[in-house]
Amino acid sequence: MKKLIVGNFKMNTTVKEFAVYLDKFLPKVKDSKSDVVLCLPYTHLMLASQKLVSTEVNFGSQNISIDTSGAHTGEVSANMVKDLGATYTIIGHSEIRKRFKETNEQVNQKIINALGVNLKVILCIGETKTEKNANKTAAVLKKQIDIALKGLYENELKNIIIAYEPCWAIGTGNVASSKDIENAVKTIRKVIEEDFSEKAAEKMLVLYGGSTKLENFNSILKVKGVNGLLVGGACLDADVFAKMV
Numbered sequence: 561m562k563k564l565i566v567g568n569f570k571m572n573t574t575v576k577e578f579a580v581y582l583d584k585f586l587p588k589v590k591d592s593k594s595d596v597v598l599c600l601p602y603t604h605l606m607l608a609s610q611k612l613v614s615t616e617v618n619f620g621s622q623n624i625s626i627d628t629s630g631a632h633t634g635e636v637s638a639n640m641v642k643d644l645g646a647t648y649t650i651i652g653h654s655e656i657r658k659r660f661k662e663t664n665e666q667v668n669q670k671i672i673n674a675l676g677v678n679l680k681v682i683l684c685i686g687e688t689k690t691e692k693n694a695n696k697t698a699a700v701l702k703k704q705i706d707i708a709l710k711g712l713y714e715n716e717l718k719n720i721i722i723a724y725e726p727c728w729a730i731g732t733g734n735v736a737s738s739k740d741i742e743n744a745v746k747t748i749r750k751v752i753e754e755d756f757s758e759k760a761a762e763k764m765l766v767l768y769g770g771s772t773k774l775e776n777f778n779s780i781l782k783v784k785g786v787n788g789l790l791v792g793g794a795c796l797d798a799d800v801f802a803k804m805v
């Protein structure tokens with residue numbers, strides 16, 4: 561089965577710089593064996609729709625609004641993202657959960673909005689260092705999944721990808737151990753089995769994210785149950801990210 565490699569640009573690059581990036585990146589991943597998604601700032605989506613239309617590279621946003629339209633200054637709806645040809649959106653990234661105090665219930669509403677316009681969702685979950693040290697990882701992941709996927713039908717799970725991203729590993733250089741990742745992925749599938757079915761748990765795509773780089777990505781991809789990666793910092797270098805892809 562193909563691995564899914566997702567790049568999260570976060571708030572980096574101008575549109576001009578992104579155009580240069582694509583000129584470098586696209587030829588290198590033309591015959592890649594992985595599925596690739598670039599999650600971009602909203603400002604980059606129009607250029608992505610023009611440049612990626614005839615390629616195998618998919619793209620998406622890093623968030624969407626909890627609302628679908630109306631007087632919400634500064635917000636961008638799922639429909640607006642979809643309208644630009646995007647096929648994915650990240651939802652529940654820990655940087656957004658933390659800065660905007662985004663709740664699991666808001667994550668759930670955003671997922672419903674995304675699925676409503678046929679966007680695939682990369683749902684980010686993960687524990688903080690304090691929660692890890694208190695042996696609460698499994699409980700935190702369960703709560704995040706239970707609430708985020710509340711009310712969804714099993715057949716909608718084909719459009720959900722879960723990214724296990726321990727908060728303490730994101731952008732810190734501290735990558736989770738293979739054992740930690742394997743345990744978290746097991747927990748994720750167990751929760752999906754409890755909430756939906758064994759078949760749903762088997763089919764669910766689960767990614768790892770948190771300080772992945774050239775030196776560690778291969779061993780992470782070999783961890784049992786890991787279907788791919790969500791890459792932040794390392795995706796900004798077209799050569800490095802192309803190698804990972």
Ligand code: PEP
Pocket residue numbers: 568570725729730731732769770771772790791792793794
């Ligand atoms: C991320 O932004 O989802 C992420 C995993 O970042 P980094 O790879 O930089 O830790």
